Structure formats: C-alpha cells, structure tokens
Amino acid sequence: MLSASRWVFLLAMCLPDSKAIINEEVKIIKYPDKQQEPRLENSEGFASDLRSASVQDQVRALETRSQHYWECALPSLQRLEKNKNISGVDDTLFRSVESLKIANLYFKIKDYESAKTYAQHFLTVKPNDAAGHEMLGQCHEGLENKIKAFEEFKVSLSLNLNNKNVLKKLATLAIDNDVPLDLVKDKYWIERIEQHLATQPAERFKLKEKLVKMSQGNENYSKQYEELLKAELEANPQSLDVHLKLLRLYKTSGRIMGAYVLTMNKTKKKWTQEYVWYNEIVDICQQYEAYQAKANLWGDEGKTKFYENYLHNIEKEIKFAFQRKGKEVADLEKSLSLFDEVLYKYRSSVPNFDQSASLSEKLVMQHYSAQLCFYSLLLLLKKTQPVNHLGSVLDHALVSNPDSFKEKLSGCVPPILLALNPGLVLEFDPKSHGTSGPDNIDEMKAETNYRISQCSLFLGMLKKYGFVYGSMKDLKQ
Numbered sequence: 001m002l003s004a005s006r007w008v009f010l011l012a013m014c015l016p017d018s019k020a021i022i023n024e025e026v027k028i029i030k031y032p033d034k035q036q037e038p039r040l041e042n043s044e045g046f047a048s049d050l051r052s053a054s055v056q057d058q059v060r061a062l063e064t065r066s067q068h069y070w071e072c073a074l075p076s077l078q079r080l081e082k083n084k085n086i087s088g089v090d091d092t093l094f095r096s097v098e099s100l101k102i103a104n105l106y107f108k109i110k111d112y113e114s115a116k117t118y119a120q121h122f123l124t125v126k127p128n129d130a131a132g133h134e135m136l137g138q139c140h141e142g143l144e145n146k147i148k149a150f151e152e153f154k155v156s157l158s159l160n161l162n163n164k165n166v167l168k169k170l171a172t173l174a175i176d177n178d179v180p181l182d183l184v185k186d187k188y189w190i191e192r193i194e195q196h197l198a199t200q201p202a203e204r205f206k207l208k209e210k211l212v213k214m215s216q217g218n219e220n221y222s223k224q225y226e227e228l229l230k231a232e233l234e235a236n237p238q239s240l241d242v243h244l245k246l247l248r249l250y251k252t253s254g255r256i257m258g259a260y261v262l263t264m265n266k267t268k269k270k271w272t273q274e275y276v277w278y279n280e281i282v283d284i285c286q287q288y289e290a291y292q293a294k295a296n297l298w299g300d301e302g303k304t305k306f307y308e309n310y311l312h313n314i315e316k317e318i319k320f321a322f323q324r325k326g327k328e329v330a331d332l333e334k335s336l337s338l339f340d341e342v343l344y345k346y347r348s349s350v351p352n353f354d355q356s357a358s359l360s361e362k363l364v365m366q367h368y369s370a371q372l373c374f375y376s377l378l379l380l381l382k383k384t385q386p387v388n389h390l391g392s393v394l395d396h397a398l399v400s401n402p403d404s405f406k407e408k409l410s411g412c413v414p415p416i417l418l419a420l421n422p423g424l425v426l427e428f429d430p431k432s433h434g435t436s437g438p439d440n441i442d443e444m445k446a447e448t449n450y451r452i453s454q455c456s457l458f459l460g461m462l463k464k465y466g467f468v469y470g471s472m473k474d475l476k477q
Contacts, residue, residue, distance in 0.1 A: 099118045099119070099121040099122040100118070100119065100122040100129075100131065100132055100135060102118045103115045103116075103117075103118035103119040103122065103135050103139070104135065106118060107135065107138060107139065107142070110142065112139045112142035112143045113139075113143065115135070115138075115139045115142075116136060116139035116140070116143070119132060119135045119136040119139055120136065122135075123136065128159060129159070130156045130157075130159035130160035130163065130166075131156075133152050133153075133155045133156035133159065134152070134153065134156040134163070134165075134166055136152045137149045137150075137151075137152030137153040137156060137166075137169070138169075140152060141169070141173075146173055146176055146178050146179050147178075147179055147180070149169075149173060150170065150173045150174070150179050153166050153169050153170045153173065154170065154189060157170060157189075167192065167193075167196050168196070170189065170193060171193045171196050171197055171203070171207075174189070174190070174193050174207060174210075175203060175206045175207050175210060177210060181210070181211070181214065183211070183214065190207075190211070193207060194207065201235065201236070202236075205228075205232050205242075208228055209225075209228060212224050212225050212228055213225070222249065222253050225249060226246070226249060229242055229245055229246045229249065230246070233246065240273060240276070240277060243262070243265070243277070244276065244277070244280060246262060247259050247262055247263070247280050247284065248280075250262065251283075251284070251287070256284070256287050256288050256291045257288070257291070259284045259287075259288075260284055260285070260288040263280075263281045263284055263285075263313070264309070274316070274320050275317065275320035275321055275323075275324050278313055278314075278316040278317035278320060279317055281313045281317075282310075282313055282314050282317050282338075285306075285309075285310045285313060285314075288306070289306070289310070292306070303349045304346065304349040304350055304361065307342060307345050307346035307349055308346060308364055308438065310342050310346075311339075311342055311343060311346055311364070311368045312440060314335065314338060314339050314342060315339065315368060315371055317335060318332070318335050318336065318339060318375050319375075321335060322375070322378055322382075329379070329382060329383060332379055332382070333379065336372070336375055336376060336379060339368075339372055339375070340372060343365070343368055343369060343372060346364070346365065346368075347365055353365075359424065359428075360438055362424060363423065363424040363425060363428060363438065363444075364438055366421070366423030366424055366425070367423055367425050367444050367447075367448065369418075369423075370418065370419050370421050370422075370423060370448070370451065371419075371447065371451065373415040373416075373418040373419040374415070374419040374451045374454075374455065376415045377412055377415040377416055377419060377455070377458075380412050380415070381412065412458075412462070413459075413462065416455045416458060416459050416462075417459075419451055419452075419455045420452055420455050420456065420459070422448055422452060423448070425441070425444050425445055425448045426445060426448055426449070428441060428445075
C-alpha cells in the first residue's frame with residue numbers, strides 16, 4: 001500500500017508543471033502531526049501505479065491529506081479537475097462525484113463564487129441531491145443572495161426532511177425582512193419553521209411579526225399587529241423593543257391616548273437603552289398635551305398630574321442624554337429649554353401657587369428646579385470640555401491647567417449654588433406630613449443626594465483653585 005507522501009508525489013507526476021506542484025504539495029505533507037515529519041520519497045517506479053488509479057481515488061487521497069491544509073490542496077484539485085480525462089474517467093462521472101468536494105473546499109476559504117460554480121456542475125448530473133442543494137444555498141448565502149439561498153434550502157430540505165441544519169438556516173432566512181414569503185406557496189415551510197422555533201420565543205415572534213406586516217395596508221392590519229404586540233408583552237413584559245413598537249403603532253395610527261396610557265406602565269424595569277424609551281415618552285407627552293388642549297379636556301388636578309409626569313420623563317431623558325456618546329450640545333440645549341418650559345407650565349397649572357400649592361406640589365417644583373440648575377451646570381461644563389461627568393471635568397479643566405478655564409468656569413458658580421438647595425425632598429416623611437407625596441419620592445431623594453454631593457465636590461475644587469472665595473458654609477447659604 002502506498003504511503004500518503006507517495007500518493008501526493010504521484011499525483012503531481014501526472015499533472016503539468018510537475019516541479020512547481022511538487023513544491024506546492026510538500027507544504028501539504030509537511031508536519032501532518034507533531035510526532036514525526038515525513039519525507040518526500042523517490043518517485044521512480046510509481047508513475048504506473050498512478051495511471052492505474054482512478055481519479056476518485058486520487059482526489060480522496062489528496063483530500064485526506066488536505067484536511068488541515070486545504071488551502072494548499074485546492075490548487076491541485078483544480079488542476080486535477082481540468083485534467084479530468086486521465087485514466088479514461090468519464091467527464092460526467094467525474095463532475096458528479098468530485099465537484100461537490102471541490103465546492104466544499106472553496107466554501108471553506110470563502111471563495112463563494114467558485115464554490116457555487118462547482119456546486120452547479122454537480123447538480124447538472126445529480127439534480128435531486130440534498131447535499132448539493134444545501135451547498136449551493138450556502139454559496140448564495142455567502143454571496144448575500146438571500147432569496148436564492150432560501151429557495152435552495154427549501155429544495156434541500158424537501159429532499160432530506162430530517163436535516164436540522166438546513167431547517168435552522170431556512171428559519172433564519174424566513175425571519176429576514178429581505179426575503180419575501182408567499183403565504184400560499186410557502187405555507188408548509190412556514191408551519192415547519194414555526195414548529196422549529198417553538199423553543200425560541202423571540203425568533204418566533206419575529207416570524208409572526210413579519211407575517212402580520214405582510215398584510216400592511218389591509219383594514220385589519222393595525223388591529224392584528226396590536227393584538228400580536230400585546231400578546232408578546234404579556235409573555236415578555238420587560239421587552240423594550242415591543243414597548244417601542246406598540247408606542248409607534250399608536251402614534252402612527254393617531255391613538256395618542258393609548259400611547260400615553262402605555263407610557264404609564266409601571267411593570268417595566270431598567271433597560272440598557274433607557275434614553276430611547278424616554279425620548280419616545282417625551283414625544284408622546286408633547287402630542288398628548290396638544291391633544292388635550294385642542295379637545296379642552298383639561299381639569300386642574302389632571303393637568304397638574306400630567307405635567308408632574310412630564311417633568312419626570314423629560315428629566316430622565318436629559319439624564320441619559322448626558323451619558324450618551326456623541327450627543328450634540330444643541331440637542332441638550334433644546335431638551336433643557338423644554339424642561340424649563342414644562343416646569344413653568346407645572347407651576348402655572350396650580351392657581352396662586354405660592355399660597356395654595358400643596359406640600360407635595362412644592363416639593364416637586366423645588367426638586368425639578370434644582371435638577372434643571374444641575375443639568376445647566378453640566379451643559380456649561382460640556383461646552384468647556386468634551387466630557388460627560390464632573391470628575392472628568394475636574395481632571396481636565398482644574399487639575400491640569402486651571403488658569404485657562406477661569407473665565408469659562410466663572411459662569412458655573414450660580415447654577416452650582418442653586419443646585420445645592422435640597423428643597424423639601426430629603427426631610428419629607430409621608431407619616432409626619434400626612435401625605436404620600438410624589439410617586440417617585442425615593443428616586444427623588446437619591447437624585448438629590450447625588451446632585452448635592454457632586455456640586456459640593458465641584459464647589460470645593462473651585463474654592464481650592466481660587467475661583468470662589470469664602471467658607472463652604474457661607475457659599476451654600
């Protein structure tokens with residue numbers, strides 16, 4: 001029996017440019033394992049053995065050696081395919097047996113166009129081969145021809161119904177919005193894919209959503225889509241993506257009241273993209289305010305409560321906007337201007353505010369006024385240095401070169417002093433005051449403590465570097 005190294009050498013002997021190929025194949029047989037380095041043996045006396053061997057045997061031998069060196073093996077396989085008439089092997093038989101193997105090698109090195117050509121050669125002889133259609137589908141997928149890939153995977157799966165790998169690929173493409181589905185022709189495949197995705201609720205929802213959106217334009221579309229989104233929210237109430245989709249559906253269909261009610265949902269928890277959520281809520285609040293004013297549906301109590309909720313949401317949007325990379329100063333200025341406007345409307349919603357406002361209403365006004373000053377301070381610092389929090393400002397602006405920032409930072413003192421006012425939040429106690437206070441009182445207390453600690457730190461640094469004078473107690477007073 002011939003050794004592996006002899007098979008490679010003999011293969012090279014029957015092909016053109018033997019010396020070049022021999023040098024190429026030395027790379028393949030070198031170091032097949034770490035225990036022993038095989039040597040290239042003398043080829044005399046073995047040429048006749050090669051001519052008596054079939055092309056399939058030659059390819060199989062080379063393919064075996066190329067399992068870990070297939071990039072080196074590929075050129076020889078190409079030459080072998082071009083020299084297909086050696087040993088009298090029929091061209092049709094050669095293509096049917098070997099083209100799929102070569103396609104697989106091309107696919108491994110991501111040469112999808114060449115792999116597709118060989119797979120198509122194979123399918124001209126074996127059109128009903130499941131593996132051939134799977135390979136062709138993979139080539140189309142690699143070339144981003146998603147529709148053709150989807151069709152090939154359907155053919156492959158129809159020829160081998162138990163191929164879970166192809167079913168998985170088919171499901172992935174079925175969810176893709178770039179791949180159209182025919183509700184009639186693809187009914188069988190849609191049902192199979194739904195069964196396959198039974199244990200993957202997120203992917204199954206995407207498929208259902210795509211199927212519903214295919215009926216967009218029909219009179220029942222909005223209702224069907226709403227029912228699907230509500231059902232998904234019941235199953236997954238913490239999904240930010242579904243919340244946003246339902247909000248946007250209400251907005252596009254003009255149901256502002258439904259959208260506003262959804263924003264009051266108390267079941268949601270913290271999301272990684274909270275800015276996106278609060279940005280949508282602020283937009284809903286603006287539309288809801290215009291809707292209520294146009295319909296003249298405001299009542300004094302309802303109006304005040306609405307603006308309190310509005311303040312809470314816009315303050316959150318600004319908070320997360322400062323943490324968001326790449327947020328433009330102009331956008332922050334616009335948000336702060338809206339914050340100031342809503343704060344004024346909240347105060348105006350209570351007739352004769354100074355005398356008739358309740359303790360809870362005064363607490364809300366004081367808290368959000370101080371928060372407005374705090375965010376105004378952050379905006380001033382952001383204009384001074386491209387940073388998003390006070391610690392970085394201190395490092396860059398004060399510690400490194402304080403004199404160059406003296407003029408710019410002088411305007412920071414008034415908002416610092418105003419933001420240091422804790423108001424009624426920290427001393428508020430529902431039992432002693434006989435009222436429950438705002439719904440988010442605990443959150444307000446945490447925000448107040450953070451604001452005061454940051455402003456006190458910054459004020460101390462300004463005093464240290466001579467930007468302000470006097471004791472900290474006097475400054476705070």
